[in-house]
Amino acid sequence: MSSPFPKLGLRAWIVVLLLVILAAAFILSLTLGSVRIPPEQVWRILTGGEPDKASWADVIFKFRLPKAITALLVGAALSAAGLQMQTLFRNPLADPFILGVSSGASLGVALVILGTGAGSASAFIAGLNTFGDLSLALAASLGAGTVLGAVLLVSRRVQNTVTLLILGLMFGYLTNAVVSLLIYFSQPERVQVFSLWASGSFGGVTWNQMRVFAPVAVAGLFIGFVMIKPLNALLLGDDYARSLGLNVRRARFWIILSASILAGVSTAFCGPIWFIGVAVPHVARTLLNTADHRALLPASMLMGASFALVADVIAQSPGSQYVLPLNVVMSLFGVPVILWVILRQRQLRFS
Amino acid sequence: MLRKTLILIVLIALLAACAPQTTPEVDFAPTEIPATEAPVAVAPEHNLTDGCVAEGEYDASIDYFPEKATLAQTENFSIEYFNNYKVVTIATPYPGAAESVEYVLVQCGTPAPDGFLDEQIIEVPVQTIVTMSTSYLPFLDELGLLDRLVGLDDATYVSNTTVLKMAEEGKLTMLGYGSGVNVEKALELAPDLIMTYGSGAPDYDAHPVLIEAGLKVALNAEWMDTSPLGRAEWGKFIAAFFNKEADAEALFAEKARKYEELKALAAGVTEKPTVFTGSAYQGTWNVPGGNSFAAAFLKDAGADYLWADDTSTGSLPLAFEAVFEKAKDADYWVNVGFFFTLADVLTADARYADFAAYKNGNVWNNDAKTSPAGGNDYYESAVAHPEIVLADLIKIFHPDLLPDHELVYYRQLK
Numbered sequence: 001m002s003s004p005f006p007k008l009g010l011r012a013w014i015v016v017l018l019l020v021i022l023a024a025a026f027i028l029s030l031t032l033g034s035v036r037i038p039p040e041q042v043w044r045i046l047t048g049g050e051p052d053k054a055s056w057a058d059v060i061f062k063f064r065l066p067k068a069i070t071a072l073l074v075g076a077a078l079s080a081a082g083l084q085m086q087t088l089f090r091n092p093l094a095d096p097f098i099l100g101v102s103s104g105a106s107l108g109v110a111l112v113i114l115g116t117g118a119g120s121a122s123a124f125i126a127g128l129n130t131f132g133d134l135s136l137a138l139a140a141s142l143g144a145g146t147v148l149g150a151v152l153l154v155s156r157r158v159q160n161t162v163t164l165l166i167l168g169l170m171f172g173y174l175t176n177a178v179v180s181l182l183i184y185f186s187q188p189e190r191v192q193v194f195s196l197w198a199s200g201s202f203g204g205v206t207w208n209q210m211r212v213f214a215p216v217a218v219a220g221l222f223i224g225f226v227m228i229k230p231l232n233a234l235l236l237g238d239d240y241a242r243s244l245g246l247n248v249r250r251a252r253f254w255i256i257l258s259a260s261i262l263a264g265v266s267t268a269f270c271g272p273i274w275f276i277g278v279a280v281p282h283v284a285r286t287l288l289n290t291a292d293h294r295a296l297l298p299a300s301m302l303m304g305a306s307f308a309l310v311a312d313v314i315a316q317s318p319g320s321q322y323v324l325p326l327n328v329v330m331s332l333f334g335v336p337v338i339l340w341v342i343l344r345q346r347q348l349r350f351s
Numbered sequence: 352m353l354r355k356t357l358i359l360i361v362l363i364a365l366l367a368a369c370a371p372q373t374t375p376e377v378d379f380a381p382t383e384i385p386a387t388e389a390p391v392a393v394a395p396e397h398n399l400t401d402g403c404v405a406e407g408e409y410d411a412s413i414d415y416f417p418e419k420a421t422l423a424q425t426e427n428f429s430i431e432y433f434n435n436y437k438v439v440t441i442a443t444p445y446p447g448a449a450e451s452v453e454y455v456l457v458q459c460g461t462p463a464p465d466g467f468l469d470e471q472i473i474e475v476p477v478q479t480i481v482t483m484s485t486s487y488l489p490f491l492d493e494l495g496l497l498d499r500l501v502g503l504d505d506a507t508y509v510s511n512t513t514v515l516k517m518a519e520e521g522k523l524t525m526l527g528y529g530s531g532v533n534v535e536k537a538l539e540l541a542p543d544l545i546m547t548y549g550s551g552a553p554d555y556d557a558h559p560v561l562i563e564a565g566l567k568v569a570l571n572a573e574w575m576d577t578s579p580l581g582r583a584e585w586g587k588f589i590a591a592f593f594n595k596e597a598d599a600e601a602l603f604a605e606k607a608r609k610y611e612e613l614k615a616l617a618a619g620v621t622e623k624p625t626v627f628t629g630s631a632y633q634g635t636w637n638v639p640g641g642n643s644f645a646a647a648f649l650k651d652a653g654a655d656y657l658w659a660d661d662t663s664t665g666s667l668p669l670a671f672e673a674v675f676e677k678a679k680d681a682d683y684w685v686n687v688g689f690f691f692t693l694a695d696v697l698t699a700d701a702r703y704a705d706f707a708a709y710k711n712g713n714v715w716n717n718d719a720k721t722s723p724a725g726g727n728d729y730y731e732s733a734v735a736h737p738e739i740v741l742a743d744l745i746k747i748f749h750p751d752l753l754p755d756h757e758l759v760y761y762r763q764l765k
Contacts, residue, residue, distance in 0.1 A: 034672055034673035055679050058675065058705055059675065062705070063670075063671060063675065067634070184531050185527070201633040203633065203671060204633035204634040322668055323668050323669065323670045
């Protein structure tokens with residue numbers, strides 16, 4: 001399929017604008033937070049100087065910087081994954097977790113937090129500390145990976161993409177049911193710990209975890225980029241894509257793999273983060289007025305990254321010490337923005 | 352006609368003759384004291400801790416509870432005594448409760464008062480009890496009531512050796528916890544009382560389903576009390592159900608005396624070390640508020656809790672960076688959470704190494720008395736012994752004040 005680039009000049013300008021917005025959001029995320037640090041101090045710290053208070057340098061480098069990078073990567077990852085899922089299933093409501101990947105991750109974490117594990121609590125706790133801060137992420141990844149494996153296995157045998165969608169939904173329901181069962185039989189205190197995980201957070205990723213998190217996220221994004229042409233082909237339907245010479249089954253496999261890695265690694269390290277995966281691709285589509293993934297994928301990633309950074313800044317409620325749950329902030333502040341974008345464009349089209 | 356009237360009159364006369372007669376009044380000579388052999392109710396000298404008032408012996412003018420509890424420390428519950436029943440009122444039975452809850456503890460063998468729901472009426476002394484929190488066990492133990500324990504929610508985290516033995520010997524029935532409590536087993540067991548707590552989320556609690564099944568349930572809100580002595584005073588709440596107020600009063604008085612002594616000792620220090628507690632989870636650090644239970648202990652032990660000025664009684668969800676900024680140079684780090692060694696702390700998050708308390712090895716955890724199954728006795732027997740916890744903390748912050756005390760619930764992380 002050789003559709004012409006949608007107005008190359010406009011696209012490059014948009015990319016630059018998005019990069020500027022992203023940079024601004026990134027700097028905002030470093031500057032604003034629970035601890036009040038004057039902006040010129042932040043600049044001084046970032047350029048290698050000595051701040052007035054030694055602890056501020058630690059706050060920037062050990063807390064805010066990894067958090068900002070995490071938000072950036074997760075925002076990009078989830079938007080890319082959401083876009084891929086929306087195209088693959090030709091469903092505007094599809095989100096990165098539609099194949100039950102997030103439910104699988106929740107199940108892994110629920111088993112660790114809520115399940116009594118292999119007997120005694122001390123064994124469970126000892127096991128938890130063996131991998132340290134990677135243990136929860138490991139459990140989540142195993143859970144997500146299991147669901148992913150099941151879905152991929154099935155995807156090779158299933159002709160119809162809609163069947164795959166339904167199967168993914170079913171896997172999701174099944175794992176959610178098991179999680180609910182675990183919650184039902186658990187002590188209220190443990191349920192609270194689990195729901196803390198489930199409310200999502202970028203602040204839990206340390207530099208140590210970043211060594212695992214960042215490469216995996218980037219790998220997933222890379223696969224996504226490679227899949228741009230197949231994604232464009234799939235826009236016209238499986239049969240037409242096949243007639244263009246696309247191996248639909250193989251393309252589906254890699255698209256699902258990319259989206260699931262991105263969704264899985266985000267959930268594993270930050271908990272389930274709703275909203276970004278569904279909303280951002282639509283904003284990108286509306287603002288760019290295109291369906292070409294060559295424009296949409298990078299745009300979604302950049303917009304998603306900025307959105308995640310801004311949401312995190314709001315969640316940290318700068319000035320007050322308290323931290324708001326991330327998912328709550330996403331929906332509360334994200335929904336009006338998205339509505340405004342989409343409805344505004346609608347009016348333009350009719351005029 | 353006349354014959355019918357006559358028969359009617361005869362019948363009426365017969366009926367009148369058979370009508371209940373009033374007891375003939377026996378005229379006692381004023382100077383004679385009648386010696387009677389019929390049982391007459393005598394006011395008991397002690398509460399009836401075992402058994403009921405015998406049939407026909409009930410006298411409404413007698414006070415069946417000569418031994419009463421007086422509450423000094425806790426504000427959340429009160430006991431009002433009447434002749435044959437006590438009304439125990441919990442002002443806030445669970446977080447977010449709209450109204451208080453009242454339990455009417457009726458001396459068994461005596462009639463229950465009117466004006467209360469059936470579920471509020473509990474016959475005392477209770478003969479069989481199921482507990483759904485390990486924190487009630489130490490009180491039952493010190494009151495000598497463990498033989499009346501017939502069930503638990505779960506025996507996994509119990510530290511009390513007697514209870515563990517009872518569970519091993521199969522003497523206790525496990526009912527499970529939360530909304531998944533096994534109601535059928537509970538009905539089969541038919542205990543006189545099930546003591547549990549409300550978490551604030553009734554959907555996850557056990558008591559609504561148990562009450563609906565017709566079982567007698569008492570909510571215990573000791574976990575919400577923010578004062579260490581207040582929490583220990585809930586032993587009197589438990590004792591009230593067994594008429595053992597006398598023992599409970601004596602035990603508590605001794606603990607309160609020791610506690611106040613220790614508190615006065617610590618109050619005299621000139622230098623108060625700074626301290627912070629807890630750890631971060633997913634970037635959020637839940638810090639106990641200034642008026643919380645944990646903060647009260649730290650204050651009484653002569654330490655400067657960094658969030659002492661805060662007025663919250665619960666915990667504050669703070670950003671890790673905010674806690675870091677404030678507590679970076681603090682002297683002590685206590686109640687750290689699920690860590691066994693200093694290395695574990697670092698594995699969980701490398702950023703903990705930047706805290707001065709960590710660098711100096713002044714990291715202390717309240718899990719020294721943990722059972723092999725993972726049950727931490729700090730959440731069990733320490734509830735009944737705030738004076739020991741206070742001694743531990745004073746030993747940590749001001750070792751020279753208590754040179755002979757050995758730590759019971761606390762240990763230093765190595």
